[in-house]
Amino acid sequence: xxxxxxxxxxxxxxxxxxxxxxxxxxxxxxxxxxxxxxxxxxxxxxxxxxxxxxxxxxxxxxxxxxxxxxxxxxxxxxxxxxxxxxxxxxxxxxxxxxxxxxxxxxxxxxxxxxxxxxxxxxxxxxxxxxxxxxxxxxxxxxxxxxxxxxxxxxxxxxxxxxxxxxxxxxxxxxxxxxxxxxxxxxxxxxxxxxxxxxxxxxxxxxxxxxx
Numbered sequence: 001x002x003x004x005x006x007x008x009x010x011x012x013x014x015x016x017x018x019x020x021x022x023x024x025x026x027x028x029x030x031x032x033x034x035x036x037x038x039x040x041x042x043x044x045x046x047x048x049x050x051x052x053x054x055x056x057x058x059x060x061x062x063x064x065x066x067x068x069x070x071x072x073x074x075x076x077x078x079x080x081x082x083x084x085x086x087x088x089x090x091x092x093x094x095x096x097x098x099x100x101x102x103x104x105x106x107x108x109x110x111x112x113x114x115x116x117x118x119x120x121x122x123x124x125x126x127x128x129x130x131x132x133x134x135x136x137x138x139x140x141x142x143x144x145x146x147x148x149x150x151x152x153x154x155x156x157x158x159x160x161x162x163x164x165x166x167x168x169x170x171x172x173x174x175x176x177x178x179x180x181x182x183x184x185x186x187x188x189x190x191x192x193x194x195x196x197x198x199x200x201x202x203x204x205x206x207x208x209x210x211x
Contacts, residue, residue: 069128
């Protein structure tokens with residue numbers, strides 16, 4: 001296993017032990033953050049799935065009503081009937097912090113009644129009325145789906161980046177620090193044994209000289 005190229009001194013040993021503690025603490029924090037982020041991500045994924053299924057079902061129903069209306073009305077009649085908007089809407093965007101990630105928020109405020117129609121009831125079929133009302137109700141859900149999908153994408157990117165940091169600490173930095181600390185401790189022990197042997201030799205020589 002690789003180790004860091006350092007001088008085997010006690011000062012360096014103390015510095016590396018401090019780095020190891022910091023790395024281990026950082027690894028734990030990042031791991032906990034990653035677990036919580038995955039949990040939040042899965043909740044957004046479930047919300048995304050629910051919204052998409054609802055929208056697809058509502059959109060299919062609205063298109064069915066529109067096709068029935070198209071069967072009894074000419075193309076020119078449909079164009080004239082739908083040329084004016086039913087109501088105005090304003091969209092407000094912002095950001096929200098989710099586990100350190102700034103994700104977008106979208107809110108819509110529409111004026112008037114959701115059941116309001118931009119044409120006289122006598123000028124169109126009831127199927128067209130149903131289709132227009134269903135499409136009006138879809139606007140808020142579509143914006144919410146866009147918000148949730150973008151949040152999922154941004155969280156997925158952050159989870160991947162966080163996973164790389166955790167792996168770098170767990171499989172590279174912490175093992176290198178442990179290996180380097182072992183190496184320095186081994187060298188210091190060797191130096192201590194060498195010093196002890198020299199002291200014993202010096203003591204033996206002095207005793208011989210005294211005799």
